[in-house]
Amino acid sequence: MLRSPTATPSPTTHRHSTRPGPKIRRLDFLSVEHIRVELRFAASASSVPAAQRHALYPPAPAYFEFACPFGDCDGAFDLNGVASPLLMNSNPQANGTIQCSGSRTCSGMTRQPCNLRADYWITAQYQASSGPKG
Ligand SMILES: [Zn+2]
Numbered sequence: 684m685l686r687s688p689t690a691t692p693s694p695t696t697h698r699h700s701t702r703p704g705p706k707i708r709r710l711d712f713l714s715v716e717h718i719r720v721e722l723r724f725a726a727s728a729s730s731v732p733a734a735q736r737h738a739l740y741p742p743a744p745a746y747f748e749f750a751c752p753f754g755d756c757d758g759a760f761d762l763n764g765v766a767s768p769l770l771m772n773s774n775p776q777a778n779g780t781i782q783c784s785g786s787r788t789c790s791g792m793t794r795q796p797c798n799l800r801a802d803y804w805i806t807a808q809y810q811a812s813s814g815p816k817g
Contacts (some may be wrong), residue, residue: 688788714810715770716740721804722749732799747805751783756797758785762805769807778804 689788720737729730732752739747760781783799 686690705774707749710758715780716808717808718747718769719808720747720749720766722760724752725800725802731790751785751797751799752799753783753787753799756783756785756787756799758783758797758799760803762803766805769805774807775809776803776804776806781814 786794
């Protein structure tokens, strides 16, 4: 029997939704002045990472992905899907909980799932379209 050398068992969960179509329409960014992102971490361990605040200015490439605060974790919090409705002006704010999907090298040799949970708040500040600016 022939066995393919590329047959590697991959138990990793693929939660990647590849949606076709345009990434983000640039016109939609024009009315958003900036986006504030706040992350508060709720670790079950004794050490809880400090809360983070981010401000993104959509005319620049906005990328809502924040690395896990644990230095030994390879995960990140991907809020692109959450933030995109705000950029589309359909919602001024969003909040919820997201969990880190990375893994940490806790005891040196074995990698363990991080599962760090973070409560997030995203607020979009829209540009005022009325009145001339001095
Ligand atoms: Zn993590």
